[in-house]
Amino acid sequence: MNEEQPSFDDFDEIHSVRPEDCDFDEVLEQALSRRGFLKGTITLGAGAFLTSTSGLSSIAQAAEDPFGFDPVEANSLDSVTLPPGYQWQSLVHWGDPLWSDGPEFDPMTRGTADSQARAFGDNNDGMAIFTHEGRTILVANNEYSNLNQLYGNRASGRAETTDDIAKAKAAHGVSVFEIQQNDNGWQVVKDSPFNRRITSDSEMDLTGPAAGHDLLKTADDPTGTKSLGTWNNCGQGETPWGTYLTCEENFNGYYSSSDPDVEIAPELTRYGISFVDWGYGWAKVDERFDISKHPNEANRSGYVVEIDPKDPNSTPKKRTALGRFKHENAEVVLSKSGRIIVYMGDDERGEFLYRYVSDKTYIQGDDHSDLLNKGTLYAARFIKHQIGEWLALTPETTGMTRAEISIHTRLAASKVKATTMDRPEWVAVNPNKTEAYCALTNNKNRGRKPNRGGDDTPVGGPNPRRKNLYGQIVRWVPHNNDHGSDRFDWDLFAMAGNPTNQEGLYAGSDNITSDNMFNSPDGLAFDRSGRLWIQTDGKTSNEGRFEGMGNNQMLVGDPQTGEIRRFMVGPNGAEITGLCWSPDQRTLFVGIQHPGEKSASTFPQDGTGVPRSGIIAVTREDGGLVG
Numbered sequence: 001m002n003e004e005q006p007s008f009d010d011f012d013e014i015h016s017v018r019p020e021d022c023d024f025d026e027v028l029e030q031a032l033s034r035r036g037f038l039k040g041t042i043t044l045g046a047g048a049f050l051t052s053t054s055g056l057s058s059i060a061q062a063a064e065d066p067f068g069f070d071p072v073e074a075n076s077l078d079s080v081t082l083p084p085g086y087q088w089q090s091l092v093h094w095g096d097p098l099w100s101d102g103p104e105f106d107p108m109t110r111g112t113a114d115s116q117a118r119a120f121g122d123n124n125d126g127m128a129i130f131t132h133e134g135r136t137i138l139v140a141n142n143e144y145s146n147l148n149q150l151y152g153n154r155a156s157g158r159a160e161t162t163d164d165i166a167k168a169k170a171a172h173g174v175s176v177f178e179i180q181q182n183d184n185g186w187q188v189v190k191d192s193p194f195n196r197r198i199t200s201d202s203e204m205d206l207t208g209p210a211a212g213h214d215l216l217k218t219a220d221d222p223t224g225t226k227s228l229g230t231w232n233n234c235g236q237g238e239t240p241w242g243t244y245l246t247c248e249e250n251f252n253g254y255y256s257s258s259d260p261d262v263e264i265a266p267e268l269t270r271y272g273i274s275f276v277d278w279g280y281g282w283a284k285v286d287e288r289f290d291i292s293k294h295p296n297e298a299n300r301s302g303y304v305v306e307i308d309p310k311d312p313n314s315t316p317k318k319r320t321a322l323g324r325f326k327h328e329n330a331e332v333v334l335s336k337s338g339r340i341i342v343y344m345g346d347d348e349r350g351e352f353l354y355r356y357v358s359d360k361t362y363i364q365g366d367d368h369s370d371l372l373n374k375g376t377l378y379a380a381r382f383i384k385h386q387i388g389e390w391l392a393l394t395p396e397t398t399g400m401t402r403a404e405i406s407i408h409t410r411l412a413a414s415k416v417k418a419t420t421m422d423r424p425e426w427v428a429v430n431p432n433k434t435e436a437y438c439a440l441t442n443n444k445n446r447g448r449k450p451n452r453g454g455d456d457t458p459v460g461g462p463n464p465r466r467k468n469l470y471g472q473i474v475r476w477v478p479h480n481n482d483h484g485s486d487r488f489d490w491d492l493f494a495m496a497g498n499p500t501n502q503e504g505l506y507a508g509s510d511n512i513t514s515d516n517m518f519n520s521p522d523g524l525a526f527d528r529s530g531r532l533w534i535q536t537d538g539k540t541s542n543e544g545r546f547e548g549m550g551n552n553q554m555l556v557g558d559p560q561t562g563e564i565r566r567f568m569v570g571p572n573g574a575e576i577t578g579l580c581w582s583p584d585q586r587t588l589f590v591g592i593q594h595p596g597e598k599s600a601s602t603f604p605q606d607g608t609g610v611p612r613s614g615i616i617a618v619t620r621e622d623g624g625l626v627g
Contacts, residue, residue, distance in 0.1 A: 066531065066558045071515060071565045074550030076542050078601050080592070081569040085621050089185045090604050091589065093614030094122045098177050098188065098195045107608035110153050113166035117197055120188075122150065122171040123613045124591045126236030126329055126523075127578040128244055132310045136583065137194050138179050139244045139309050140615060141233035145171045146594055147279055149611060158279065165285050172231040173199040174246050176309050186587060186617045196312045200229035200254075200282075203315055204305065208373045209402040210320035215299045216407070220288065227300040227318065228288070235329025235426050235523070235578075237304070237342065241368045244307045245319075247327035249347055251301040253278035259292035267408050270453050271325075272348075273298050299407050304330050304344070306372060319372040322356050323409035331427040331436070335484025338362050340371045343436055345424030349443045350451025352413040353380040353424045355390050357484060377405060378486070379418035382461040388476060388488045391416040410453060420457045422446055422468050428524035428532065430559060434481040437493060437532060439521040442471040462492065465505045469545060470496040470519045472509075473534070475559075493532075493557065494564060496521060500548050511562040517549055518566075523577045527627030528585065532557040534564070537575040540599065552576050554590065568618075571595045571603035573611070581627055588618040588626040 069083040080088050095105030095116070102118035105111065111119065121142025130137045145168050148157045159165045178192035189195075204227045210216055216224035230248055237245035252272035257264070260275055273291060283289035288297045302324040308314040322330065325346040333341045338361035344354045358375040362368060378390035391397065393405050393412040405412045422443035429436045440462065445451075447459040447466035459466045462474040476490040496519050497508025508517065520538025527533065534555045539546040554568040554576045570576045570592055578591030595603040596611030603611055620626055 066529075066560075066563075067556055067565050069565070069567060072567065072569060073515075074517075074542075074548060074553070074566070075569050076540070076550050076572065077569070078572040078595075078603055079605070080571060080616060082618065083567065086618060086626075087621055088590075088616045088618045090606070091179065091186050091615045091617050092120045092175075092177070092188050093604055093606070093612040094120060094124075094171070095612065096120045096188070096614075098175065098190060098197070100190045105608065105610075105612070107610045108153060110150060110610070111167060113163050113170050116167045116170040117199065119197075120175050120177070120614075121173055121197065121199075122146075123593050124175070124615060125234050125577050125593060126247070127580050127589060127591060127615065128236055128238050129580045129582065129589070130238075130242060130244070130309045131583055132194070132242075135192070135194065136179050137176065137309045138580075138589065138615075139174060139176050139236070139246075139307065140578065140591070141236060141246050142171060142173055142175055143233055143249070143593070144231075145280075146597055149596070152610065159281055162285050165281055168280055169200040169229075169231075169282065169286075170197070171199075172229075172233070173197065173202065174230065174233060174244075174307060176307070176312070181582075181587075185619075186582075194309065194312055196309075198230065198307065198316060200231040202229055204228065204230065205315050205317045206300065206320060207317050208319055208321035208406060210324075210406040213403040213407065215296055215403070218288070218294050218296050218300070230305050230316065230318075231301070233305075234327065234347070237330030237332045239306070239332055239368075239372075240334070240340075240362055240364070242308075242310065244309050245330040245332070246305045246307060246316075247330055247344075248302050248305065249326045249328060251326070252298070254280055254282050255289050255291050255298050256281075256283045257292040258283065258290050262292040264291065265295065267411065268295070268298055270408070270410055271298070271302065272452065299324070302326065304342075304372075320403075320406040321373050321375055321377070323354060323377050323405075324407050325351065325354075325409050328425045329427060331429050333429045333436075333483050334362060336480075336482040337484060339484055340375070341483045342372075343427040343429070343438070345421075345427055345438055346410070347423050347425050347441070348452070349423055349445045350420040350449075350455060350457045351410065351424070352418045353421055353427075353438060354378065354409070354413070355380070377409065377412070379413035379416060380421075381417070382419045382490060386490055388490050390486045390488075391418055392486075414453045414455050417455075419461065420451050420455050420463075422463045422471065425522050426524040428526050429483070430530055430532075431526055431528060432530040433559070434483065435475060435477045435559070436483070437473055437475045437524055439524050439534070440468075440472050440474055441520045441522050441537065443468045462490065464492075464495070469539075470498070470506065470508065471521050471538070472496060473521050473524070473557075493559070493562065494521075498545055498548065502545060506545070511564055514548065516555060516564045516566050518553055518555060519546060519549055522575070523579065525579050527581065529627065530559060531627065532559055533567075533579060533627070535576040535579065537577060540573065554579070572601040573597040573599040574601070574603065574613075578615075585625045585627060586619060586623060590616050590618055592616060 234249035340358035523535030
């Protein structure tokens, strides 16, 4: 059996060991009762506060059912489980050709570099729907590849030829393709003029404050304005002018060094760059991934990339003004004055939550080319009494230039002493109310170790649990009901936990019950009616502290009452990630990522016997609205 591929975070922990640093006595966390937590605010000293889930809204049963479906039970089935009255079909899976000249997925060879370049990529994540000239275009991120599955045709389970490595590079990036609905449901439109694969070798423009800076210049690009490729694309965002934002997350795991004695700059180690990669071996065939030869290359990844899905000939643009870190998603909203606001999380233990505010305002039909190039980055600080503030990252507050802030954003946020968070993942903004939510997925190092930059990770505030295994969802309401305000009120919408066998804070908040419990909230999105859809990427052992949670799942939360109901359970080993709706809201597209990663799976049961990530289309049997 092939050796199991470690998770991104575990790999970084192995190669970036941090000292144990217990900030609070373990006895203290055991003394905190669940009832006391939920009853009100508890002072822990040193400015750390735990807050009530009822701070901004009460948990009460609504007079009318806001969900419209019966909850499904947790399970460990190798399939997709939906409520009665709902159905699903496969739309597209890893290796499915997007052009008619591409071969169908071959379970024996798992494809070649050429076939993969003409096919849907692997491990899809964030996605969005666009309409143009009466056509429906779906854009989906292809985050990474499971080596054991990608190279399942190799006895070693690893790349054995240069074509193998090129295949992995082609499986990463973004897939753009037209879809249409017919009597057989939703189908990919092969050979559509809008179909496009953007991979780790596609040409990109570097824009914004960092463009042309010495830290972005390389032998291949002495101007520092062009780069090749995007990879490890996690969540997404959409702009008011109809473009797609893809977010580069764990970019660091693709770099390595052929020289074991080379000194790695501390600015690179802050981002997890080390001598070894995650086993992809890209530096063996592409020298730019060798940091001993091209140390600046790593500074050219870790950005938000803007793509125009309506123009297949357009060049994607890396927007350095939005900062460089392990981007989860990019939630775009307008301030009262019309400025572009982009909320972003940095998905690593003890890193930060960010906001970008454009200098100019958005006016429909006007030039928008600089709205994501010229603006100010902020990092969040959560302070006493459920108040928070956005700290501007400027030359005055950080002692860094605008370009340096864009490239070394983590260092800038550390300088202003922003709050270290429990892996901030997707941010979602309520379309019907001025409030935002962020999934803090988990953090086993909370209260035990500093972050990679040496910043303390104290227990308290929005991160109330030491060695946080379950995660929570934080919510904030900007002052004056304006996302452009620098101050906000906050609370915890939900603390995931296990009320059946855990006590105190680890049982979760009051809106977590034996009927809806989950761990590691990750993807978040609102539907038009203002319901919050929650996707998980956590432990699926269904044992011990995770007993009763089953496979990863998707739930729906009511922001008004706090009630949470389970809508879907995914197949074995899969993460549920990425979702969007058809223009008529009668189909919900959902991503099924890495089925079989840490447990046996044959999803999607298509006869190949190979577990394949993909997108499914969920509809109601009566043809009604889904969300």
